[in-house]
Amino acid sequence: MVSAFERIMLEMMQNPPDPNEPLPTSNLPVTMYGATIPFHILAWTAVLWRLYTRFKIVREPGWDDFFVILAALFNLVSMITFLESIRHGMGKHLLSIDPSILKTCFKWLYVQGASYYTTTALIKISLLCQYLRIFRIGFLRPTCIVLLGIVTVWGVAFSFMAWFPCFPVSGFWDRMQQPPPKCYGFGFADLAGATAAFVGFAATNMFLDLVIFLIPMAEYFKPNLRRKEVLAMTGLFLLGSIVVLMSILRLWTAAKHNANDVSTFDFTWWYPLTLIISCIEVDFAIMCASMPIFWPAIVESLSQISAIFVTKEIHVTSHQRLDEDPDIEMDRPTSFKSNSSQEGLTKVSELTKADSLTRAHVTGTIPTKIEVGVDKKGHAWL
CATH class of the missing domain: 1.20.1070 (Rhopdopsin 7-helix transmembrane proteins)
Known part of the structure; x- marks a missing residue:
């Protein structure tokens, strides 16, 4: 068949x-x-x-x-x-x-x-x-x-x-x-x-x-x-x-x-x-x-x-310069833009979460800080 x-x-x-x-x-x-x-x-x-x-x-x-x-x-x-x-x-x-x-x-x-x-x-x-x-x-x-x-x-x-x-x-x-x-x-x-x-x-x-x-x-x-x-x-x-x-x-x-x-x-x-x-x-x-x-x-x-191209880091803080007379306290202690002498001399700005993630992902570095000083007359210095 x-x-x-x-x-x-x-x-x-x-x-x-x-x-x-x-x-x-x-x-x-x-x-x-x-x-x-x-x-x-x-x-x-x-x-x-x-x-x-x-x-x-x-x-x-x-x-x-x-x-x-x-x-x-x-x-x-x-x-x-x-x-x-x-x-x-x-x-x-x-x-x-x-x-x-x-x-x-x-x-x-x-x-x-x-x-x-x-x-x-x-x-x-x-x-x-x-x-x-x-x-x-x-x-x-x-x-x-x-x-x-x-x-x-x-x-x-x-x-x-x-x-x-x-x-x-x-x-x-x-x-x-x-x-x-x-x-x-x-x-x-x-x-x-x-x-x-x-x-x-x-x-x-x-x-x-x-x-x-x-x-x-x-x-x-x-x-x-x-x-x-x-x-x-x-x-x-x-x-x-x-x-x-x-x-x-x-x-x-x-x-x-x-x-x-x-x-x-x-x-x-x-x-x-x-x-x-x-x-x-x-x-x-x-x-x-x-x-x-x-x-x-x-x-x-x-x-x-x-990250190998990142060679330096800058740390930034902000504070008021004290007068030469030690008895004089920081001026403008009551200003809402300043800290009192009892609260410390520095203030560090924090990056937002998105900025932090972006920076860490791209460069592998920690958040950058910059130190800024301001004298009694309001002039800034690094």
Whole structure:
């Protein structure tokens, strides 16, 4: 009995693609390498900065750090297997790939897809755990808890479908084994199942990214935000916008190439663009999750560097000069602008809280004091 997969392959053979068709830009190896590796390096840089800050500076690691480490590791596996699949036919038409390496290509794609779906769930869980450390009270905390439960169930469901697309799993890359494997969803058993799995994941992934991204934006509209807080939130907004944009583009590619016809199964031809977008999406999500952790430490380091330009301090006090005759008391003792002789001779002006914070943050120095003297005739002196 011929399986559904074999029937589709026979139909593709009856209408083979043009062997002279030019490769799209996204299918060129140089594009796939160049569009993914730099962002992956930036993502790992952000993760390492985050871990250094949490373990060495703040010394308060949490569950959000644990999940971001797992996300980075699975993302690394996804990246390596994606690059390996390029060497085994990724970017070419399925029917034009040498059958001797086609099985190896499918093995790399299996690990790549399963690792990617797991990464998307882990980075969302990490972000929500991070929110729970920030929002101790208010309506945002129960919102994050409910969303954390939804994301966990969502991530487990799609990760299971990706790691076990066929029973046995080896059926994903070996359809000719006996008895025939039972595949579904991401296992490309049939057109309807493959379409539902790819579009369903892309749509729900985009929706969850958007909701999780909007949660911290509630802080952006609070009054009396300092300039540095506004800049930090703006940076977070820009990175989060890229994540959401990549999610939207991934949904577009999934819907575009899942039109319930045999071209859907030629995924080695149309999948490179989807993989590139997926890699960029996850990399920016990791950077977005890590930036609020290590950015304050960088700002503090820069402020300490600027402090080396402060070479002198001036201490300022104000008092009345006494007359040469010791029997004469300070004049104007009853003036509301002066202190009596019983109250002391000095008065130090205190900086406001905002000025103090700004000065300490920028220069790392203590508040400045200036000493001023006033003689009996009202002339000032330093």
